[in-house]
Amino acid sequence: MEWQKEYERWNGFPELDASLKEELRSITDKEQSLEDAFYKNLEFGTGGMRGKLGPGTNRMNIYTVRRAAEGMARYIEEKGQEWKPKGVVLAYDSRYMSKEFAVETARVLGRHGIQAYVFTSLRPTPELSFAVRYLNAAGGVVITASHNPPEYNGFKVYNEDGGQLPPEQAKVMIDYVNQVDNELAIEVAEQGELEYSGLLKWIDKEVDLPYMEALKSVNVNPELTKNASDLNIVFTPLHGTARTLVENGLKQMGLSHVHIVEEQAVPDPEFSTVESPNPEEHQAFAMAIEQGKLIGGDILIGTDPDADRLGIAVPDENGEFQVLTGNQTGALMLDYLLSERNDIPENALLIKTIVTSEFGRVIADSYNVASLDTLTGFKFIGEKIKEYEESGEYSFVFGYEESYGYLIKDFARDKDAVQAAMLSAEMAAYWKTKGMTLLDALDELYQRHGYFLEDLQSLKMEGKSGAEKIEGIMDHFRHTEFTKVGELSVIAVEDYTTAARHMIESDTTETIDLPKANVLKFILEDNCWFCLRPSGTEPKIKFYYGVKSSTREDSEHRLTAIKQAVNDMLNTIV
Known part of the structure; x- marks a missing residue:
């Protein structure tokens, strides 16, 4: 792509969004910035697209979002007219332009006569995955850039099973997106008209309540958690979407001593209290650690903005909080599930990725549970869950990846930090009854397996x-x-x-x-x-x-x- 021509096309477009026009004017004399913004189309890959906000073909803006939505609309149309009323579920996080991009997506879909279900306010990615399945929709979209810096946003696509698109489906949709020649010329319907016709339907409790009901199944030992009145939990949603579901889910389990890091509980597109809203980064736990020391916390839980990743920290023998890695947390979860669940099927299966620790495989082997590696990306884990659900060859018991993503119950088909928060708290309660912390439990696993x-x-x-x-x-x-x-x-x-x-x-x-x-x-x-x-x-x-x-x-x-x-x-x- 000759970036100068693309820049001229945008700069000369008379109906260009006013805010984008102003941003474009501000970089007119910055050739490197212009080249980066226009040298290619923002890539729509197997998981959708993600990029910096701003004007340009290589940026996230209403026009590149419309291009992605147009490709998705054509993909659904190709599957048959009966797929249109099934619709697409749309969720979004706390980032700049997230709700606007969700509405723009609904406007493009509506222009094609495709039903859109849009959450009235912020919702986590795993609830979107659940909603697609619960509403029997044709697919879903989450507007999020996960744990990326504030200047990013993204468009993440889900199939009818509630999982991210596996390669074959992704290739078809990518082809449709790439066939859209001019993102500035995409026709959209008016929001008010779509609301009036019912093609844009706003949703909230009709999905929230069933998700909360499904969340109960994550609780391995309800009697344990109902009696864990001395367990102190500190939770930070890192300015994202998880507060309501995690707080209510823990209380639903009987865990009443949940202390919220209030400064980080407010949705904030700047993520102003952290360098990065990523629970993989230890600095993201600074405020939670401070609060944990004050109240004698047993476990600190942090989720990223769209609540598909979870990190935990626990006190050592000196009272200093140690942040566990994704591999360590996954190993603890797996061992707890296999040792404490009394309904593990004979054909149970652990699914992990090729860059996830072999620790999980060794633990699974010790319980005579099979294990399987996939490529990096939870979409591959979701794809395998569906495959074995249909074939009956294996029964899924746990899936995880080193990058802080876990799935305990498959009512969602993507990594679910809300589920993971429930299990992490229950594990902490269990080991506390043994006079041990999660660090002690981890050391015991190391001694047993290497x-x-x-x-x-x-x-x-x-x-x-x-x-x-x-x-x-x-x-x-x-x-x-x-x-x-x-x-x-x-x-x-x-x-x-x-x-x-x-x-x-x-x-x-x-x-x-x-x-x-x-x-x-x-x-x-x-x-x-x-x-x-x-x-x-x-x-x-x-x-x-x-x-x-x-x-x-x-x-x-x-x-x-x-x-x-x-x-x-x-x-x-x-």
């Missing part, structure tokens, strides 16, 4: 030049032969672009039974590994690391050595 440690590093590279650098890093690691990484030998290299696993010693190649993706994973000796993956939603390349040893000290040494070796390689490229 010390699994993981880490994640991200390199942020924005703009066109950043995308080229990320591509260069992947090419270097893909085409360079490695026999050792630090002191550890390379056993195999998995390249998911070709779905092939190359065994180094035997010089043989075998097929990986997963969809193709731009991911590289290096399997090292002694149960160690590292993985490279460009983010699908952010201008980043991510490096995942995993090790195992019989002692914490040895695992820490191995983790440090692998990271150093990879960083040394990176320094020769970037």
